Amino acid sequence: MDKKKIDNIEFRFIAIEIRSKMMKELSQSKPGAAVTFTVKAESKVIPDQGIVIMRINVLIFDGKDSETFAEFTVECMFEILDFDKHIKTNDKGLFVIPPHLESIIKPVSISTVRGIIYSELRGTYLNSSIMPVIFMDTMKPEPLVTPIPAIP
Numbered sequence: 476m477d478k479k480k481i482d483n484i485e486f487r488f489i490a491i492e493i494r495s496k497m498m499k500e501l502s503q504s505k506p507g508a509a510v511t512f513t514v515k516a517e518s519k520v521i522p523d524q525g526i527v528i529m530r531i532n533v534l535i536f537d538g539k540d541s542e543t544f545a546e547f548t549v550e551c552m553f554e555i556l557d558f559d560k561h562i563k564t565n566d567k568g569l570f571v572i573p574p575h576l577e578s579i580i581k582p583v584s585i586s587t588v589r590g591i592i593y594s595e596l597r598g599t600y601l602n603s604s605i606m607p608v609i610f611m612d613t614m615k616p617e618p619l620v621t622p623i624p625a626i627p
Contacts, residue, residue, distance in 0.1 A: 484576050485556040489526070491587060494548040501544075501600045510604045511538035516581050520570045525558035527572060529584035533592060535604060545601060547592055551584035585609050 513534040520527050528550050535545040555561060555576075565571050572580075589606045596602055 484561045484573065486527075486553050486576070486580070488551065488583065489554045490550075490552040491591075492550045492552070493591065494530070494550055496545075496547045496595060498545040498596075498599060498601065499543060509538060510535050510544060510601065512606050514585060514606075514609055516585065518572055518577065518581075520562060520572075522558060522562070522570065525555050527553045527555055527562065527576075527580065529553070529580055531584050531588040533588060533606065535592075535601060535606075544604075545592075545596070547588065547595070549584075549588045549591055551580070551587055553580050582609070 513536070515532045517530050517532075518527060519530060530548065530550050532548045533546065534543055536543045561573060561576070562570050589608075592606055596604060
């Protein structure tokens with residue numbers, strides 16, 4: 476894939492991996508039920524390979540009783556040129572992705588997952604459940620409970 480450059484950080488989208496997918500069998504009592512989407516994004520790094528991974532988890536559930544209909548976890552991988560120059564560690568030893576880079580790779584990853592989910596749900600009872608567009612300013616950060624170390 477072509478390399479892109481954001482504020483002097485050169486990167487390219489190198490891989491997409493569906494880590495897990497699950498769709499529950501439709502119960503007879505819920506045909507055509509309205510659904511709600513929950514989207515979570517977290518980043519990981521493989522520093523020795525210069526890779527940043529955006530891990531996107533999407534739950535599709537019944538907004539009334541929180542019954543989960545489907546769940547997808549997808550990882551989008553980006554190669555960052557001059558990784559050590561741009562991705563630094565904080566005082567706790569955790570890697571910090573520059574906000575201007577994250578503001579590009581996170582929505583690209585979420586949009587990629589939206590397309591995967593659309594494709595995976597074709598022909599199922601969730602066929603008309605299209606994940607909405609997500610604006611980054613509407614995502615709420617969750618506190619980091621346990622540090623996510625680099626992947627060896």
